[in-house]
Amino acid sequence: MAGDTGVVTDFDPPDPPLSTGRILLRPFRVSDAAAVARACQDPDIPRFTMMPASMTEADARVWIEQGLEWWPKGVARFAITLPPADDCVGQIGVQFDLAVRRAEAFYWLAAEARGAGVASEALELVTSWVFDGFDVARV
Numbered sequence: 001m002a003g004d005t006g007v008v009t010d011f012d013p014p015d016p017p018l019s020t021g022r023i024l025l026r027p028f029r030v031s032d033a034a035a036v037a038r039a040c041q042d043p044d045i046p047r048f049t050m051m052p053a054s055m056t057e058a059d060a061r062v063w064i065e066q067g068l069e070w071w072p073k074g075v076a077r078f079a080i081t082l083p084p085a086d087d088c089v090g091q092i093g094v095q096f097d098l099a100v101r102r103a104e105a106f107y108w109l110a111a112e113a114r115g116a117g118v119a120s121e122a123l124e125l126v127t128s129w130v131f132d133g134f135d136v137a138r139v
Contacts (some may be wrong), residue, residue: 011071011096014133018078018125023118025078025092025125028067032079032088033060039090039110049108074098080109080122089113092122094130094139101137103130 018025028036037060039045046053055063067077074096079088090109097103105126109119127139 011074011076013071013076013078014129018129019083020121020125022082023121023125024081024083025122026081027071028064028077028079028088028091030061030064033057033064035088035110036060036063036091039108042111044111045108049106051108076126078122078126080107080113080118082113082118090118090122092119092126094126096130096134096136098135101135103134103136103139105130105139 013027017027034057037055037057040051040053040055040060043053045051052059067075070077075093076096077091077093080090080092081087082089090107090113092105092107095104095106105123107119107122130136130139
């Protein structure tokens with residue numbers, strides 16, 4: 001939510017969702033659990049991220065529900081989708097530390113979404129959202 005200064009003062013998901021037209025970043029939904037669990041079966045996801053290799057669909061539902069609770073605490077996690085489909089093909093997130101005016105971005109993509117610039121485009125979109133809406137000097 002933006003105040004008089006235009007700076008976002010809370011960590012609600014952006015409305016409308018962030019989009020370039022080719023990709024759309026939206027909050028995760030419990031219905032994304034199967035896609036998240038399937039992506040985590042790819043050995044590169046747990047190898048290069050903090051996602052567990054043994055994630056089941058039930059685990060993914062819990063992961064999504066907990067992640068939604070983290071938004072107000074400054075951890076924004078977006079499902080990456082490729083419109084017109086609404087299926088989750090990855091995650092991009094930002095953890096804020098406004099006390100030192102920085103944020104850390106993190107992401108993963110399912111194998112079928114790699115190699116087409118999706119991660120770079122999502123990172124550019126979320127980084128612009130951070131710099132435009134928060135008093136952050138570094139991501």
